[in-house]
Amino acid sequence: MRVVDVVVVGAGFAGLAMVGALHRAGRDDVVVLERAADVGGTWRDNTYPGVACDVPAHLYSLAAHPNPGWSRTFASGPEIQAYLRGVATRESLGDRLRLRTPLLGARWDADDTAWIIDTGAEPLAARSLVLACGRLTEPHVPAIPGLETFPGPLFHSARWDHDVDLTGKRIAVVGTGASAVQLVPELARRAAHVTLFQRTPAWIVPRGGGDIPPVERKRLAENPGALARLRAELYAEGEERFASRSGDVAASTVARDAALAHLHAQVADPELRAALTPDYAFGCKRVLLSDAFYPAVASLAVTLEPTALASVDGSTLTAASGERYEADVLVLATGFASTRQPYADLIHGDETTLAAHWSEGMTSFGSTVVAGFPNLFVLNGPNASLGHNSAVLMAEEQAAYVVRALAERDRRPERVLRVRPEAEAAYTDEIAAAAASTPWLTGGCRNWYVDERSGRLTLLWPGTVQAFRERLAGADGSEFEPAHTPVRG
Numbered sequence: 001m002r003v004v005d006v007v008v009v010g011a012g013f014a015g016l017a018m019v020g021a022l023h024r025a026g027r028d029d030v031v032v033l034e035r036a037a038d039v040g041g042t043w044r045d046n047t048y049p050g051v052a053c054d055v056p057a058h059l060y061s062l063a064a065h066p067n068p069g070w071s072r073t074f075a076s077g078p079e080i081q082a083y084l085r086g087v088a089t090r091e092s093l094g095d096r097l098r099l100r101t102p103l104l105g106a107r108w109d110a111d112d113t114a115w116i117i118d119t120g121a122e123p124l125a126a127r128s129l130v131l132a133c134g135r136l137t138e139p140h141v142p143a144i145p146g147l148e149t150f151p152g153p154l155f156h157s158a159r160w161d162h163d164v165d166l167t168g169k170r171i172a173v174v175g176t177g178a179s180a181v182q183l184v185p186e187l188a189r190r191a192a193h194v195t196l197f198q199r200t201p202a203w204i205v206p207r208g209g210g211d212i213p214p215v216e217r218k219r220l221a222e223n224p225g226a227l228a229r230l231r232a233e234l235y236a237e238g239e240e241r242f243a244s245r246s247g248d249v250a251a252s253t254v255a256r257d258a259a260l261a262h263l264h265a266q267v268a269d270p271e272l273r274a275a276l277t278p279d280y281a282f283g284c285k286r287v288l289l290s291d292a293f294y295p296a297v298a299s300l301a302v303t304l305e306p307t308a309l310a311s312v313d314g315s316t317l318t319a320a321s322g323e324r325y326e327a328d329v330l331v332l333a334t335g336f337a338s339t340r341q342p343y344a345d346l347i348h349g350d351e352t353t354l355a356a357h358w359s360e361g362m363t364s365f366g367s368t369v370v371a372g373f374p375n376l377f378v379l380n381g382p383n384a385s386l387g388h389n390s391a392v393l394m395a396e397e398q399a400a401y402v403v404r405a406l407a408e409r410d411r412r413p414e415r416v417l418r419v420r421p422e423a424e425a426a427y428t429d430e431i432a433a434a435a436a437s438t439p440w441l442t443g444g445c446r447n448w449y450v451d452e453r454s455g456r457l458t459l460l461w462p463g464t465v466q467a468f469r470e471r472l473a474g475a476d477g478s479e480f481e482p483a484h485t486p487v488r489g
Helices: 013-024 077-090 178-190 214-222 224-246 249-266 270-275 293-298 342-346 391-411 421-435 465-473
Strands: 002-009 030-033 105-109 114-118 124-131 154-156 170-174 193-197 302-305 309-313 316-319 324-326 329-332 376-378
Touching: 002 013, 002 114, 013 030, 013 077, 013 391, 105 124, 124 391, 170 178, 178 193, 178 293, 193 316, 214 224, 224 249, 224 465, 249 293, 293 302, 376 391, 391 465
Parallel strands: 002 030, 002 124, 124 376, 154 329, 170 193, 170 329, 193 302
Antiparallel strands: 105 114, 114 124, 309 316, 316 324
16 A cells, blocks of 8 residues: 555645645645546536636735736636646646545544545555545535426536527526626526526625736736735735624625615616615625626516525426426526535544534634544635635645644654644634624524534634734644653663
């Protein structure tokens, strides 16, 4: 069995950030497992019409791999996917990247102090295991009575069926989250009609941006300092948004007023405006960016059904309001299984699985290491998401922490890091205290940031990126159990 120093699972942003950080630290005994046929993570899987990022491209990229050539302020999905392919090439992964190689299971072997990894092919042992599997990977399909009776094409937005010709079709879309807001305007241009089922309206603010002129791209390519300053400016703007998202009264009032002004400017019908106006606090759910959604919904091409899809009977869709609609194609833009990570069932630590350890919601120390799971690191896991800035920044901070932790591991005779349960509990309490008064818990909405089993905020970091950076930088190794010195006879 081959023994590798570090196995990284996942080749999206987080996995590539991790590999890069390891390489710069002189650690190249690494294997990357990727279940798909290409790198890219969510930007490989999500190919629906209009897919794009709502973080400015120059910030939604790795610090070690700046890209002066972004063509738009907010990059499209295909352009981000191409960028990540380029990162993988520049990191010279070569045969360290195993495509079409899923993680089928991983078990901590205390005798060999290694993770024994099942891929269905070559068995691997890893001294340390990094899960960079992403938080938005498994589509959530709601339990709608009769869904299986729908006779036409039916698919989730994250599993887009490009073989279906949508031209002239009656298309129903379920959900009004980030994907639907991008998707609906595109469908409205080609469908006979779009029916949009809205369980809860979203706060939407202007998107702005646009094409980046070639002359500007050339300037940034020739002046790395200008590109670095632009990134710093975008980062600072993102950090300023934390106040409005986290419940600061003055900041959230300004942001809420801007969102309402945007709605009023784009939707003339007062009844439709009322249906599109959230009744919960600004920031409670993910704030969306769009200049095209409201005009599409206000057009004759779209009918907004302001309640959820309640049942399906063949091609007839019945809303919770009792209204009925006919559809030829049904698209579920219903989000992901975010609070229950699918990889958790596959990871068996000292005594139990990660899923069992997280049975009342994800917990960790530093959003990265978990008690009972030696030498395991989780990127994009507990409390590592953001609602105000680029999540790539969080993955980079976690990767830097992993590198420091591996250095601590190597200083120990047994080369094992075990998180103290008290350290994990204290960090969990710290998160709960910081989140207690925020809109995510008190704003009167249901969001994907909170675990429904415990009512705890388990996805979002309740602070700024700078606060997260300082929190991880302040970790001095005391989060781990003391090293055991071998007895010498």
